[in-house]
Amino acid sequence: xNPKTVEQLDQVTIRFAGDxxxxxxxxxxxxxxxxxxxxxxLSTLPDFPAEIRAPAGSLPGVSGxxxxxxxxxxxxPGDQPNxxxxxxxxxxxTNLRDLPLGGTxxxxxxxxxxxxxxxxxxxxxxLEDGSVAEYQxxxxxxxxxxxxxxxxxxxSKREAERAKNMFALGLxxxxxxxxxxxxxxxxxxxxxxxxxxxxxxVTALRAGYAFGExxxxxxxxxxxxxxxxxxxxxxxxxxxxxxxxxxxxxSVQSGLAVYLGAYPITPASEILETLAGYKHxxxxxxxxxxxxxxAGAALGASFGGALGITTSSGPxxxxxxxxxxxxxxLELPLVILDIQRAGPSTGxxxxxxxxxxxxxxxxxxxxxxxxxxxxxxxxxxxxxxxxACRIALKYRTPVFCLSDAYLANGSEPWLIxxxxxxxxxxxxxxxxxxxxxxxxxxxxDVQTLARPWAIPGxxxxxxxxxxxxxxxxxxxxxxxxxxxxxxxxxxAQKVAGIAADIPELEVDHDExxxxxxxxxxxxxxxIASAVRRVRKTGGKVxxxxxxxxxxxxxxxGGVLRSYDRVLVPEMNLGQLLKLVRAEFLVDAVGYNRxxxxxxxxxxLGEAIEGLL
Amino acid sequence: xxxxxxxxxxxxxxxxxFKTDQEVRWCPGCGDYAILAAMxxxxxxxxxxxxxxxxxxxxxxxARFPYYMQTYGMHSIHGRAPAIAxxxxxxxxxxxxxxxxxxxxxxxxxxxxxxxxLRRNVNLKILLFNNQIYGLTKGQYSPTSExxxxxxxxxxxxxxxxxxxxxxxxxxxxxxxxRSIDTDRKHLTEVLRRAATHRGTAFVEIYxxxxxxxxxxFDVVKEQKENQIRLEHGQPIRFGAEGERGVRQRxxxxxxLVDVAEAGALLVHDEHQVHSSLAFxxxxxxxxxEGPTPIGIFRDVERPVYDELMAEQLEAASESRGKGDLGELxxxxxxxxxx
Ligand code: SF4
Numbered sequence: 001x002n003p004k005t006v007e008q009l010d011q012v013t014i015r016f017a018g019d020x021x022x023x024x025x026x027x028x029x030x031x032x033x034x035x036x037x038x039x040x041x042l043s044t045l046p047d048f049p050a051e052i053r054a055p056a057g058s059l060p061g062v063s064g065x066x067x068x069x070x071x072x073x074x075x076x077p078g079d080q081p082n083x084x085x086x087x088x089x090x091x092x093x094t095n096l097r098d099l100p101l102g103g104t105x106x107x108x109x110x111x112x113x114x115x116x117x118x119x120x121x122x123x124x125x126x127l128e129d130g131s132v133a134e135y136q137x138x139x140x141x142x143x144x145x146x147x148x149x150x151x152x153x154x155x156s157k158r159e160a161e162r163a164k165n166m167f168a169l170g171l172x173x174x175x176x177x178x179x180x181x182x183x184x185x186x187x188x189x190x191x192x193x194x195x196x197x198x199x200x201x202v203t204a205l206r207a208g209y210a211f212g213e214x215x216x217x218x219x220x221x222x223x224x225x226x227x228x229x230x231x232x233x234x235x236x237x238x239x240x241x242x243x244x245x246x247x248x249x250x251s252v253q254s255g256l257a258v259y260l261g262a263y264p265i266t267p268a269s270e271i272l273e274t275l276a277g278y279k280h281x282x283x284x285x286x287x288x289x290x291x292x293x294x295a296g297a298a299l300g301a302s303f304g305g306a307l308g309i310t311t312s313s314g315p316x317x318x319x320x321x322x323x324x325x326x327x328x329x330l331e332l333p334l335v336i337l338d339i340q341r342a343g344p345s346t347g348x349x350x351x352x353x354x355x356x357x358x359x360x361x362x363x364x365x366x367x368x369x370x371x372x373x374x375x376x377x378x379x380x381x382x383x384x385x386x387x388a389c390r391i392a393l394k395y396r397t398p399v400f401c402l403s404d405a406y407l408a409n410g411s412e413p414w415l416i417x418x419x420x421x422x423x424x425x426x427x428x429x430x431x432x433x434x435x436x437x438x439x440x441x442x443x444x445d446v447q448t449l450a451r452p453w454a455i456p457g458x459x460x461x462x463x464x465x466x467x468x469x470x471x472x473x474x475x476x477x478x479x480x481x482x483x484x485x486x487x488x489x490x491x492a493q494k495v496a497g498i499a500a501d502i503p504e505l506e507v508d509h510d511e512x513x514x515x516x517x518x519x520x521x522x523x524x525x526x527i528a529s530a531v532r533r534v535r536k537t538g539g540k541v542x543x544x545x546x547x548x549x550x551x552x553x554x555x556x557g558g559v560l561r562s563y564d565r566v567l568v569p570e571m572n573l574g575q576l577l578k579l580v581r582a583e584f585l586v587d588a589v590g591y592n593r594x595x596x597x598x599x600x601x602x603x604l605g606e607a608i609e610g611l612l
Numbered sequence: 613x614x615x616x617x618x619x620x621x622x623x624x625x626x627x628x629x630f631k632t633d634q635e636v637r638w639c640p641g642c643g644d645y646a647i648l649a650a651m652x653x654x655x656x657x658x659x660x661x662x663x664x665x666x667x668x669x670x671x672x673x674x675a676r677f678p679y680y681m682q683t684y685g686m687h688s689i690h691g692r693a694p695a696i697a698x699x700x701x702x703x704x705x706x707x708x709x710x711x712x713x714x715x716x717x718x719x720x721x722x723x724x725x726x727x728x729x730l731r732r733n734v735n736l737k738i739l740l741f742n743n744q745i746y747g748l749t750k751g752q753y754s755p756t757s758e759x760x761x762x763x764x765x766x767x768x769x770x771x772x773x774x775x776x777x778x779x780x781x782x783x784x785x786x787x788x789x790x791r792s793i794d795t796d797r798k799h800l801t802e803v804l805r806r807a808a809t810h811r812g813t814a815f816v817e818i819y820x821x822x823x824x825x826x827x828x829x830f831d832v833v834k835e836q837k838e839n840q841i842r843l844e845h846g847q848p849i850r851f852g853a854e855g856e857r858g859v860r861q862r863x864x865x866x867x868x869l870v871d872v873a874e875a876g877a878l879l880v881h882d883e884h885q886v887h888s889s890l891a892f893x894x895x896x897x898x899x900x901x902e903g904p905t906p907i908g909i910f911r912d913v914e915r916p917v918y919d920e921l922m923a924e925q926l927e928a929a930s931e932s933r934g935k936g937d938l939g940e941l942x943x944x945x946x947x948x949x950x951x
Contacts, residue, residue: 033946182946226950235947245942252938259703279929281936284703284922289728293695296688296725300668300699303686304707308699323696326689416947419938456684456700456707459663464632464679466687467671476634477679 004213006221011070012176013078016168017095018087018108019056020049020063023165028065030169030186034178035069036236036413039226042069043525044236044411045077045598048350057119062094071225075525075532077410079600085168087111087142089120096132105135106171108164110143138217142167149207155200163204170208177223180205230415237414239378239407240267243311243337244274246385248281251307253386254393254425257282259301261294261310266349267405268339271311291316295323295336302332305429305455307389311337313405314356315346318363324398325364328491330465331442331451333392333399336360337385340404342596351596352406354521355572360400361550361579367488369495371395372550374402376524379414381407384547390425394501395494396450402549404522404571406598430454430461439463441475449494496551505544505553513540515611516563518588520546520576523569523599530604539612549576557584565611567591569604627653630662632682643794643820644673647741648680650800655681658808660708668697670722672714673748674741674820691722694729694738701735702919708808711738715756716746719775723755727784732918733812739804740777740817741794744900745826758900763825778895778910781815782888788814789891790909793834794821799842799907806909812917819901833901841897843908848878849894851904859897867893869904883912 014031018024025046035042047064054061068078083104086092088111099105112125126132127139146167150160166187173180184202191197212218237245251258262272262285276285284301288294295310302308310320317338327334340356342348360372371391375384381403388401430452433439439461442451454461463475471478472486507516508531519527524545531543544559546552560566560580566588568577574590581588591607593599630652638644655665665683669675671690678685688696693711701709711729718726718740729736745763746752752765756777760769781789788810792803800818807814819830833839841851841859849859850872858878860870867879882890891911898905930936 036946037948039948039950229950231950233943233947233949235943235945248936248941249938252936257703259699261699278936278941279926280933281938281941282926282930284926286699286702286922288695288698289724292692293698293725293728296692296695297699297702300686300696300701301703302699303696304700304704306703322689323692330686416942419942456666456704457663459661462662462683462685464681464685464687466679466685467689468687 004219004221006177006223009222009224010072011068011074012083012222012224013066013068013081014083014085014172015064015066015081015095015098016085017062017064017091018165019090020054020061021056022063022087023162024063024065024087027165027169028067030183031172031178032067032236032411033182033186034173034180035067036234037179037182039229040069040071040224041073041227041229042067042236042413043074043077044068045406046409055119057088057090057116059090059094059120062091064091064095069224071227073227073229075529076598076601079602085172087165087168089116089122089126092126093120093122099135101134103135104138105132106138106140106168108142108168109139110141140171140217145207145211146204149203150200153196153200153203155196159197160200163200166201166204167208167211170205170210171212174209174212175218175221177221180209229413232415234413234415236411237379238409238411239375239381239403240270240339240409241274242379242381242414243385243401243403244271244278246382247275247309247389248278248283249382249419249422250386250389250425251281251283252419253422254307254389254427256305256307256393257284259298259306259308260285261288261296261298261301261308262286263288263291263294263312263316265291265313265316267341267408268311268313268316268337270408271337271339291319292323295320295334299323299327299330299332299334302327302334303330303455305453307335307393308333309335309337311339313339313341313349314343314359317356317359321364324370325368326467327398328364328368328370329467329470331396331491332453333396335385335388335392335399335401337401337403339408340402342594348596350405352404352522352598353571353594353596354404354523355575355594356402357549357572357575358578360402367492369492370398370400370550371495371498372400372402372548374521374547374549375407376521376545376547378407378410378412382414386423386425387547390423391498393425393427394450395448395498396453397495402521407522427453429458431458433460435473440473441465442470443473444490449490449497499551499554502548502551502553504555505546505559507559508543510535510540510542513542514564515540515567515608516542516544516560516565517567517569517608518544518546518560518576518580519569520549523571526599526601526604527569529601530608533601533605534608534612539609541608541612546576552583560584560586560588565589567608567611569599569607571599625656625662627656630655630682632680634679636680637676638673639824641823642673643743643822644677644741646794646797647739647800647818647820648677650797651681651804654801654804657805658708664706665708665710666700667710667712668693668700669712670717671748672717672746673822674712674714675717677712691717691720692725693717694722694725694736697736698729698732698734702922705735705919705923709736711736713738713740714747715740715742715744715754715777719755719777719780727780730781730784730786730813730815733787733915734918735812737807737814738816740815741820742777742817743820743822743826744829745822747822747825751825756900758902774900776895776899777817779892782892782895782911785888786815786911787812787913787915788909789911790815791817791819791907793819793830793907795834803909806912810912812915830901832903833905833907839904841904841906843881843894843906843910845881845883845909848880850878857904859894861893865889865893867897869897883909886913
């Protein structure tokens with residue numbers, strides 16, 4: 001056996017793809033964890049079908065997981081994989097087009113049976129007919145080698161076969177010099193009650209690793225050195241996990257109990273499920289009969305002094321808008337999380353889009369201003385959730401917090417913050433009469449224009465609020481024309497005034513740049529990485545990314561006007577573009593794609609270069 | 613009854629303490645006035661401090677009710693009051709939360725919220741003012757209007773088969789279901805008293821006269837007392853001017869009206885029967901109030917209360933896992949440290 005050579009790489013993108021039943025998400029998650037432990041920077045993106053179990057071996061049943069890891073800081077899960085692991089013909093067929101020529105292809109040769117080939121729509125075996133000739137192909141009999149390795153272990157053939165993903169993980173772990181201990185420990189935890197399954201999986205894992213070491217098929221092992229990340233303790237986190245943690249943090253930092261009203265919907269359900277596990281933080285989760293009730297219950301809890309929260313995605317948000325309109329006029333805190341997905345209507349439930357922006361801003365009857373915050377990265381979802389709660393509590397208003405299916409399921413290393421550094425977002429309830437011995441529920445704070453929040457149980461402050469227009473101050477029902485005009489304006493002014501209480505728009509300027517790329521939300525990674533790419537080749541381009549979309553940071557107009565050209569890439573048909581053109585009279589142009597996929601930095605790089 | 617509020621000695625309140633300074637704006641002669649008066653005079657007896665009492669309503673004539681009660685209140689949106697009240701009641705089990713709704717609000721646009729509130733058994737008191745018409749929108753037929761009702765939106769008569777609110781509530785697993793009449797102060801007050809002390813969701817249908825758009829809809833029952841089948845727990849069910857008529861259960865479980873003189877054993881009312889079949893059978897005696905109609909408490913059974921269960925889970929979680937520590941939570945799972 002030839003000694004193996006070890007080669008250093010600065011970054012790698014691997015895609016694991018297989019049938020939904022092949023355990024690709026778990027394989028990807030474990031590889032991610034091993035990679036995180038090694039100190040690489042990383043970014044991941046799962047790609048799974050909306051169907052729970054599409055027919056085995058079929059094209060719609062393919063589930064994928066991509067990880068990009070590097071010895072430097074990175075911003076996206078990678079445009080294209082360098083390595084594709086395909087567990088069956090369907091996975092090969094749906095993913096091969098993304099693998100650049102010359103890329104590494106590892107396939108489970110055993111799965112390329114006539115039946116599977118037919119299900120994937122192949123008329124001949126691509127491993128034999130020259131279709132993959134231009135790739136570095138490793139056709140490994142993963143299934144049979146797994147069965148062979150497990151023949152002494154007392155598990156059924158079916159169970160043994162299912163361990164083939166661990167064999168593949170072991171092989172990939174060897175190929176990229178990842179440690180196995182974490183995976184072993186996690187298998188032991190997961191199957192604590194079934195020692196034979198632990199043994200089967202661990203054996204397959206180690207067998208895969210040993211296969212890499214001994215086979216001549218793999219001559220080179222690769223290393224990716226740790227990335228120089230800022231010091232501190234890290235964990236890997238998805239956007240949805242970060243939101244759940246952010247909401248708990250907001251509860252602790254405000255001293256108010258979270259009350260989450262939610263109705264299951266992809267891709268937001270995970271927030272409900274995660275928060276349901278945090279009851280020891282006093283978190284109440286209420287799975288309502290529908291989206292309307294979910295929002296209504298959260299608002300009812302807010303009326304009672306809780307931190308009322310409701311989560312959903314576009315199809316649910318449209319149903320909640322009625323309650324949100326009520327919250328606007330009641331001037332009570334309510335945080336609405338919209339994990340955007342491709343639409344309209346049911347659309348593509350697991351795929352990201354940024355096309356709810358105009359709906360959250362304008363999708364209610366009449367003048368109904370609501371502040372909007374948007375997360376930019378999976379880890380940034382934590383801060384966005386806290387910021388939305390802060391604004392809601394301080395200004396007594398519903399606040400939208402936007403994420404999307406890409407941020408929700410994508411993951412990255414997250415520098416765990418010290419709770420002591422989190423903002424104090426506490427607010428005071430009204431406790432006594434505020435006007436000549438009486439309580440006026442709509443007597444506003446002169447600075448924030450927020451009204452007092454008097455919760456039931458407070459003696460002497462009994463009051464009634466409702467959806468009918470209210471007289472300024474007293475809150476009594478009023479049809480007075482001038483009062484209505486005033487109330488409409490003051491509600492708008494209250495929200496507009498938040499601009500003074502949020503950070504200015506920061507620009508990553510490039511000396512000599514006259515083009516600004518302006519983004520918002522989940523496109524941050526691809527945009528920033530495209531900007532880097534352009535700069536590397538000498539292009540001059542500035543970048544700014546909005547996390548507050550209503551109101552905009554106070555300096556936004558000034559920033560936009562200071563560049564000759566403004567490019568606004570969005571995963572919609574130009575919603576922020578419309579807003580900035582209308583609001584600031586700048587002749588910005590859009591780059592718009594709605595493919596249910598994150599932008600690639602290559603396409604954005606080209607779009608930028610086209611404007612230089 | 614006790615009702616200490618923790619803020620000092622309980623002051624004995626009177627009906628006028630529950631009146632607000634807002635001018636009541638229902639049409640003169642509307643049944644809502646009588647219900648409001650009954651509620652205001654009954655509240656002091658309940659002993660719950662005003663600040664711990666909340667009225668939540670949706671949209672409709674009845675939905676103005678909270679504005680007239682000197683308690684906390686919310687006049688919300690059409691049909692959603694049970695959902696909003698559920699959020700309030702489940703997060704604040706210390707409050708006495710009342711929902712005031714109408715037939716359109718509760719049974720049409722808000723039907724989904726109503727049935728789910730009932731099955732969950734949240735600690736809510738739901739008062740459905742049934743006038744069998746849309747009043748606030750000026751007289752369209754409602755989901756309790758009789759078939760063939762001629763209204764502005766049904767010039768040739770309505771085609772909809774109506775709901776019987778009591779049957780619906782029983783079918784939706786309600787633990788307390790009653791029916792009363794706006795102008796029968798004594799009966800209404802007694803039903804409200806029972807509803808208030810019920811643990812869980814109490815549903816009360818109140819026949820309410822809309823003298824503008826559906827005047828006299830309940831006169832057959834209200835004015836002709838012999839048509840009121842008054843349900844009394846533990847008593848054989850009899851009605852009629854002299855109590856000469858009664859209710860008997862058939863072999864198939866359904867109920868029928870009989871002459872006492874000719875009938876054998878009459879049905880003895882049992883509010884607490886766990887199975888809802890009896891209460892349901894009674895509710896079927898009159899689908900709409902056009903003849904002898906049962907009045908009173910159909911059903912009053914115990915079932916765990918949602919908000920109490922929710923609070924118990926929170927306590928159990930804190931006990932078994934310790935009170936949540938944010939730093940610990942943020943560090944949960946696989947972590948690594950970079951020096
Ligand atoms: S319309 Fe009918 S229900 Fe409404 S206030 Fe007038 S009388 Fe009462």
